Amino acid sequence: MIATLLKISFTNLRRDRVAQAMTFLLPILFFSIFANVFGAQRDPTRKxxxxxxxxxxxxxxxxxxxxxxxxxxxxxxxxxxxxxxxxxxxxxxxxxxxxxxxxxxxxxxxxxxxxxxxxxxxxxxxxxxxxxxxxxxxxxxxxxxxxxxxxxxxxxxxxxxxxxxxxxxxxxxxxxxxxxxxxxxxxxxxxxxxxxxxxxxxxxxxxxxxxxxxxVLQPSPVNGDKSLISFYAAGVGVMFLLFSCSSGAGTMLEEEESGTLGRLLSSRAGMAGVLIGKWTYLWLMGMMQLSVMFIWGAVVFGLPLAAHVAGFVTMTVVTAGAAAAFGMVLATASRTRQQLGGISTIVILTMSALGGSMFPRFLMSETMQKMGLVTFNAWALDGYIKVFWRDARLIELLPQVGVLLALTVVFMGLARLFARRWETL
Amino acid sequence: MSTQATSSGHPLAQALEVRDAAKAFGATKALVGASFDVHPGELLGLLGPNGAGKTTMIKAIAGRVGLDAGTIKLFGREVTRTDARPELGVVPQELAIYKLLTARENLTAFGALNGVTGTTLRDRVEWALEWSGLADRAKDMTKTFSGGMQRRLNIACSLLHKPKLVLLDEPTVGVDPQSRERIYEMLAALKRDGVSVVLTTHHLEEAERRCERIVIIDHGKIVAAGTMAELVAKALGIARVLAVQLGEPLPESVALPNGVLTDEHRVVLRVNVQDIARDVPARLAEISALGAHVRGMDVTGASLQDVFIALTGRELRE
The missing domain is CATH 3.40.1710 (abc type-2 transporter like fold)
Structure with missing residues (x-):
């Protein structure tokens, strides 16, 4: 009986590539990333x-x-x-x-x-x-x-x-x-x-x-020694924002299965309307999520939110927008909810590790820091760090805002492309 | 333009005209020159085996699939894939409703998505709740509904914008006989209001009983269209079927005479007869000659099942 159950389980695993990746690839990927991050700290040649x-x-x-x-x-x-x-x-x-x-x-x-x-x-x-x-x-x-x-x-x-x-x-x-x-x-x-x-x-x-x-990054008393709290609020906030956006966009896969998506596409909304509607919801939800995170940080941990409202709002608007679009890409590229769960776990955790959500990028080697720039997290975190650590003026956020806006457009373009398969539902 | 004369003699555009519809998905030809009409205010059954092209046809009419060739006209207006179809309501086979919304919230949402607003929307939602028999459950989340209730709401959600032609894909699948009866009553009410209804179903007996006309599609082509009598005449050329019950199953080794069909247990043989007085004795003699013990016999009119099998064959479609 046990042998039969084992056989069924292993057969399922052999045919489920996402499960294989989660089981074997993800741990190796994480091990490699952290080995690089911490290994670089002991590099005697690093000046x-x-x-x-x-x-x-x-x-x-x-x-x-x-x-x-x-x-x-x-x-x-x-x-x-x-x-x-x-x-x-x-x-x-x-x-x-x-x-x-x-x-x-x-x-x-x-x-x-x-x-x-x-x-x-x-x-x-x-x-x-x-x-x-x-x-x-x-x-x-x-x-x-x-x-x-x-x-x-x-x-x-x-x-x-x-x-x-x-x-x-x-x-x-x-x-x-x-x-x-x-x-x-x-x-x-x-x-x-x-x-x-x-x-x-x-x-x-x-x-x-x-x-x-x-x-020099704490010139005003408002920052106090709360800089690391703002870093982790941003780091953890952005990582979970990606997870919630991916999960939220995944409702489209459930709607595909239930036929609701087909009905929506037959309505006046059309494909563009459905995608923009979903993105707008995820964007608003993302802004609320980040706001809750930072307000909690301000109330409980003394994060200097009140002194950086303009920068926080700017970064939150563009970060939530890009994260929502990224969630749309993951959902439209996935065939099933299960596949989305696996893929998003791998992609988001990897991006978060490389992009500095789990471990600050400035402590990584220069190569790792450059690699991190391909991730969404790095740009978002750089923006939040500029706001909370460097007291950056809004104009100084231009590179981060620009990249995140561009990513939003690119991600939505990709989502539209992947969503073409739904047009014949 | 195909037209139909009204009682006053004025030509009236067909609710739907499909001409020479062709669509291929790679090497698979889903539609190969299919043509049929739906008359205003009629209830038409679109039947076909699995993979015959029904779903592609419905998607093409709904604008979800673009045709490679051919035309589709709705009430005389030729439509391309991207054209709006305000006169059309499409009811999917799946229960395409939001389970965590109430019946009223679902209806309101789908009405709004189809461009119905304000007091019109409120009135239409009330109508839909009454029409589907869900008024007393309007405030309940639909996840608490029975399958039949969800199915009725599923249909109602496509009717908020007052479509003049409604396409229903398997509207009675998975529901009990009472709910099925209720759904057909709802469709009859629609028809009384002048709405044209096209439905696909695998319940052939239901289609035979409920639909005024039937269109049978197979291998991407329309193989027959008409009333039940017209289909029988076209497919079988007779109006009667001789059904012979055997005392014991006919051995597999015994070959059936030409034109004789049997059920899976080989205890009922069916054969078409043109002339009862002449053909019934002759066929009974043939069957006796097989060594089978004849226990009883019936001579009945051909069913839609007989027509369907005659037109589409017995081979399984996967």
Missing amino acids: VNVALADDDHSPFSAKLTKALIAEGSLAVRTTTEKDGKGEPLTRDSAEKLVRDGAIPVAVVLPKGLGANVQLFGNDPNAVKVQLLADVSDPIAPQMVNGLLQKVSFTAAPDMMADQGLKMFTQYGGGLTPAQQASVDQWKTQLEKADPADGTANKVASSVGLPIEMVN
Whole structure:
């Protein structure tokens, strides 16, 4: 009896290509995508792009610049355009590169750094090197921070020796009772340092180049530290939007089976009317779905929706439109509801993984990032990230809006093409 | 233009004229020069074996399939595939209604999709609910309806725009005799209002009883069209069938005499007779000569089944 049941099941599987793909192809596909995503993080040859603005123009800043350029793990850009073209970077132009997402981190050597460099001590008034960071890449700024400390010592050994001596005479000297007390105080501070609460960093940072980390993507207090929440609201929202659009468009397959579609096509609506009617419904439903997701994010997780309403509405209108059209393509290309279920699961999960819905694209290798651009998700997420992270003006959303609108038109064209088979129902 | 004289003598356009309709799907020829008419206000049965071309014909009339050749005229107006057909109502074989909508919501939606609006739509929905006997269930979701009720609503949904010609594809399939009776009463009411009705069915006895004229299509061509009497005369050339009941099944090894047909159990033999007095004794003698024991006999008028089989043959159509 068991053998008969097994035989039936395996025969069904052998003849069901979608089930085979779901069983064997999808896991392999996902494994490959994530292996590429995480494998790339450990690529030792991958250089971190850094913008460097030398506003100081001192011998010290020149040495730091030279040393940073010589660092094998950094790709340093000192001009407004690539390959040394354009104007030398200033703080503003470097910040713009980070804001625009062209470069994840910028090092600014402010005026007066060389004249007042302080490698030891904890003077709050010391001139500090600024690290303008894009929070979307949590790794690059930390890496550049460490390298800056390294080059600050190796690039200026004279200053190091000079200031080290000063420190020795300040804390060492003949170890008079007063000196001893001073050293003891410092040591006490070091002993009290607790890596868990950040005091270790504070104490450690009192030795080395004073660096101030500036998150240029959170210039206003409204964003707070909610950037990742907006990323996941968009990522998860777009992925489920695709699923719901695919499922919603799939009602056409049920209507085909029940004969309702044939009746609709015989009515005044016609094929174009039916497709546009369905798309409009999915579009409206998609906008509602994304709105619910972001409003929930705002109410429960403090997502800064109110400060970005115009951008959110713009992106939601075009994203829902394109997702609705994509659902129409999947439904019109499928022969049955079951086939649609299988195909849409494979396509949407793959697109979501590549397009950054599950794992941020900016943490992927450049090749993977470029591959991701063929997906619908990537453009939608880039748009939402621009709105919520980069405080982009509406005009700056033009590439994403343009691509999503174009995709909508292309998808609807494809859906119309695939729907031709229904005209003879 | 084919015309029919009215009682006042004025020529009246046919409700439907199909001329030399041809349609092929790849190598499969679905229609090969089919021609027939539907008179205004008549109930016509379009019959044929599976794969004969009925569905393609209905789709072509409904504008769902473009003909490769031939013409279709609705009330004298030649129509192409893309032309609007406001005078036509098409009832699909499937239960093409929304199960989660109520009867009233379904009717309203399909009325609106066919261009009926405002108070006209409300009036037509009320009419349709009454006509289909669903007024007391107007507010119920149709998924709670019986098969017969769903079938009636399915028909009503195609009539909101007051079509003058209604095509029904198997309107009584899968329903009980009571519902079938009700559906034919509904169609008779339509006919009384001057609506022309064309239906396809595999219930030959029903078609014989209900339809004024019958068109039989096979292999993409119209093989016969007319009243029952005309079809019998054309197909069989006689008005009687001799049915002989045998005492035991006729062995497979025994060959049947020319013109004699048998049922699947080989216990009833049927043969057409032209002249009862002359042919019945002769045929009975032939059958006795086969060694069969004759238990009884009937001489009846030919049924539509006899005509259908005579015109389309006995081979199974897949």
